[in-house]
Amino acid sequence: MAAADFVFKVIVVGDSGVGKTNLLLRYTQSEFDLNHASTLGVELSRVEQHIDGDHVMVDFWDTAGQERFKSLNKVYFRGAHGVILVYDITNKHSFEQLKSWYKVAKDNGCDPVKCVYMMIGNKNDLEDLRAVDSSEGVVFARTINANFFETSALSSDNVENAMNDLIEEIHRQNKSGLSMQNEDTVQLKEGREIKSKSGCCSKE
Template structure:
């Protein structure tokens, strides 16, 4: 489109949400990944902020709109709006605080109550740099992820370990699902079924992701 500025020139826009207890490092993961490019207008009113960053995946420009909220009970009222349209999620716990891992199940239930069943979810054990304080083993995180068909990584926002990998993996898996659906649709009814440039994508269909999740879970 002639009116686009360069930073708005993208093929797909995917909404990804960060969830998990307060203090697990969600905001630091966001700022690390997006290079501190924040959009703060809504923070004071509804306790939410989002930032964007574009990545290249298979020759396409994927713009990620990543939403972050305080993981506190007083923000429960924003739940449905926060999750609406999300096609990916990073479910974050702090490897040094067992309670934040125990609450992952509650966050996952809430996520599944408010999103499409095929949302791409990655379980993140953050603060892996604090090795001497680790309370949640890698094996515990991995086994929960396998049980729930989630992807899994341990990250350190402080040391920038796996932050890029985690977001990139989620966005790549979303793109693969969407592009497969677009190809399937175009075979059925012709090229008009392909998403238009910059269209926001919501994933539908029940079985598209399950095989991907099982194959991709816990791999590097």
């Protein structure tokens, strides 16, 4: 197997039960396990892609969501290139907790300037039980300079779009960063898009 041109580390955080593990299971293996037990500690999964001619390897770190494990998660943020903040659209508390998860990530080395953030509102197949409006997700995503998607790990809706968007953004930033090391000029970072379930986008 040829060595990867880029190896990225992505941390997935959020409260217990929001569907972090099944999001990764859907993306990496096209599977969904309704009876999957809550993650204890951390579980790793890997995907490989070719982007713009580069062989890219991404390691996803699926962390435990229970409050009592937050202190244990801190070590896992070291060296991360991306962070996915996940909440359940039927659970308002899980959405409100994103501020805390974002602070944990920032306080442990995930500077938003260097680390790409993605926000996911999962379980959009349960629209009748929705407790968090899409517009609320967009507003919070804007405040942390994150792209936003609503997904369903159960139906697979938007899962691949969200994950690919994150990987491509991480690759773009890291590749341009390598290029700029050999340049005398500094280029301004271009605006990023906030994506909603409807596919509408708004520039920040």
